[in-house]
Amino acid sequence: MAFRITELTAEHAEQVLAVYQSGIDEGNATFETCAPSWAAFDAGRLPGHRLVALDEDGTVLGWAAVAAVSARSVYAGVVEHSVYVHPRARGRGVGSALLAELVRSTEAAGIWTVQSGIFPENTASLALHERAGFRVVGVRSRVGRHHGVWRDVVLVERRSPVVE
Structure with a gap:
């Protein structure tokens, strides 16, 4: 499957939110409902x-984006990211390509840490992040309730070897 990575704009909104909802509906992507x-x-x-x-x-086919982790200036180089791939596009390198381009864009902007929280049951996402150079920092046990069930979150991060 041929694909290209480009800037996410309002023109993509409907499809991006549909891919997001697909991930939400599967139950192991986010606390969002x-x-x-x-x-x-x-x-x-x-x-x-x-x-x-x-x-x-x-x-x-998929999307990736980052959010600031804090408004404090000391954390200006730390972001939390999300990456979602349409179920029909999985296993074709879409997630890897999105993460690679996200790393390039954040490093070019002086961002030194990209982090995320992943449900431990989301083994595909954990493997994707490991391949992309993320490391497990730890596990936040029973950090939140999701559909009435306490869930753990695996914290992953990628520290830039380029940005100091």
Whole structure:
């Protein structure tokens, strides 16, 4: 499957939110229970680090984006990321390509740490992140309830070898 990575814009909103909702519906991607409105999605992610993978006809195969972890200036180089791949596009390198481009864009902007929290049951995401150079920092046990069940979250991070 041929695809290209490009900037995620409002033109992709409907498809991006549908891919997000697919991940939510599977139950092991996030504590969220429904995709936000485009306005909320847009307001919560940093510009310059929003990516989509598009197939040849412009269909969104996946997306990646980052959010600031804190408003404090000392954490300006630390972001939390999300990466979601449409179920029909999995296993084709879409997630790897999105993460690689996300690392390039964040490093170019002086961001030194990209982190995320992943449910331990999401073994595909954990493997993807390991291949992309992320390391497990630890596990936050019973950090939140999801559909009435306490869930753990594996904290992963990638420290830039380029940005100091």
